[in-house]
Amino acid sequence: MLNKEAIQRWMTGFRLWFMGDNLQLLGRMASWQVRSQKKISSLPDVEFRVNSQWGDDGIIDWLIERAGIPLAAQSFVEFGVDTYRQSNTRFLLQNRNWRGLIMDGSPAMATGVSQDNLAWKYDLTVRPAFITRENINSLISSAGFRGEIGLLSIDLDGNDYWVWEAIDAVSPIIYVCEYNAVFGDVYPISTPYNDSFIRTQAHPSNLYFGASIKALCSLAIKKGYRFVGTNSAGNNAFFIREDYAKQFVDDAIQHIQTKPSLFRESRDASGKLNYIGGPERLKHIAALPVVNVETGETIKLGNLARAYSKEWLETMVGTGTD
Numbered sequence: 001m002l003n004k005e006a007i008q009r010w011m012t013g014f015r016l017w018f019m020g021d022n023l024q025l026l027g028r029m030a031s032w033q034v035r036s037q038k039k040i041s042s043l044p045d046v047e048f049r050v051n052s053q054w055g056d057d058g059i060i061d062w063l064i065e066r067a068g069i070p071l072a073a074q075s076f077v078e079f080g081v082d083t084y085r086q087s088n089t090r091f092l093l094q095n096r097n098w099r100g101l102i103m104d105g106s107p108a109m110a111t112g113v114s115q116d117n118l119a120w121k122y123d124l125t126v127r128p129a130f131i132t133r134e135n136i137n138s139l140i141s142s143a144g145f146r147g148e149i150g151l152l153s154i155d156l157d158g159n160d161y162w163v164w165e166a167i168d169a170v171s172p173i174i175y176v177c178e179y180n181a182v183f184g185d186v187y188p189i190s191t192p193y194n195d196s197f198i199r200t201q202a203h204p205s206n207l208y209f210g211a212s213i214k215a216l217c218s219l220a221i222k223k224g225y226r227f228v229g230t231n232s233a234g235n236n237a238f239f240i241r242e243d244y245a246k247q248f249v250d251d252a253i254q255h256i257q258t259k260p261s262l263f264r265e266s267r268d269a270s271g272k273l274n275y276i277g278g279p280e281r282l283k284h285i286a287a288l289p290v291v292n293v294e295t296g297e298t299i300k301l302g303n304l305a306r307a308y309s310k311e312w313l314e315t316m317v318g319t320g321t322d
Contacts, residue, residue, distance in 0.1 A: 023050050027057065027091055034058050035065045042255045043229035043238060051090035054233040056176065060092060060151065063174050063228070066248045067240065069150045077145055077170060079103040079131055080155035080178075083112030088153040088176055088236075090118075098150065099123040101143045105130040131156060132195040133166035140169040147171060154178065155236075158197035161190040161211035161293060165219055175225055175239040181261035182281045183212035184307030189290040190215050192298065205266045205276075208285045213237055213258050215293045228253055234261035260312040278316040282307060 027050035034046045046062040047055025074096070078089040081102045093100050102109065102124065110126050113119050119126070125143050129135070140146075152172035154160050160177055183189055190211035191197065199209040216237050217227045226245035230237050237258075240249060264277040266284065276284065286302030301307070308316070 024094060031061050031095060034062045039252050042257045044232035047232060051086060052088050053086050054231050056088050056231055056236055057091040059238060066252050067173055067244045069173055073148045073150045075099040075149045076151040077101045077140060078153040081109055082106055083108045085112055093122050101125045101145050103127045103129050133162045136163050136166055137169040145170055157199040157209045159193060161215055162193045173241050173244050177216055177237055178210060178235055179213045179216055179237050180210040181234045182207050185213050185258055185309050185312050186307055187212060187304055188215040188218045188293050190293055192289055192291050203285055204269050205284045207266050207281050208288050218294055229256050230259045232259055234259035260315050
């Protein structure tokens with residue numbers, strides 16, 4: 001006879017299965033709608049969410065359709081996935097059946113993949129690892145991923161800029177990377193490289209991590225990529241390798257836009273959400289250093305003359321901002 005705990009586990013599993021199947025069906029329907037759009041105003045026009053944190057599933061699906069990625073390149077690499085239940089590639093895996101590699105330092109990743117029966121249903125390689133710029137290429141290549149791939153997604157909450165700079169084992173057609181909108185859109189800055197960087201330990205606010213959107217755009221140009229916009233949430237940036245971008249981007253996307261973030265995820269010293277938003281967030285990490293990735297200069301965030309453009313300020317706090 002089943003005990004109470006066993007029944008609860010069964011019910012939880014059933015709900016996840018039922019909701020998962022229905023979400024996939026709704027996602028497929030959204031995907032068919034998105035694929036039919038030949039021209040859009042900007043990337044948020046095609047957003048929808050199945051497994052991504054925000055609307056990135058829709059953006060990725062649309063970019064893949066427009067880019068016309070060849071069969072041989074229909075594979076992805078994503079790292080910073082936690083349990084993989086919320087990620088940028090899970091819907092891609094299940095909807096388009098691409099081959100993939102996921103990596104994360106958390107042991108919850110392998111457990112989540114196993115519990116959700118993804119390991120045997122799909123060609124998904126799972127590699128637990130704490131990622132640095134020193135080990136990233138060997139991690140990717142030793143898992144059997146080399147050369148051209150369809151998509152690379154990075155969400156490390158820390159050394160994102162430095163790791164992307166180091167990657168040469170694969171050449172993704174589409175690249176997605178988290179940016180830190182708290183750093184603003186004026187300066188090409190990143191947290192200094194630290195091979196043991198952990199966001200939750202770097203500062204109690206959880207606001208000190210990663211790189212600005214301008215830093216990622218600067219690196220993209222050096223690596224041969226074109227920036228095509230951000231999601232509406234203001235945390236993920238999208239890039240297309242130039243040989244593909246020149247085939248469709250100018251005709252398909254009318255406005256290439258960047259968005260500031262409006263979500264309020266800052267925390268107090270005890271780890272509780274304190275809901276600080278807008279430009280006020282930058283004041284809480286003003287004493288911490290960042291590196292200008294173009295000049296190599298290290299400067300404290302509080303010493304930056306003005307981190308936000310007029311457009312970003314107006315989005316965050318309204319018009320009439322000085």
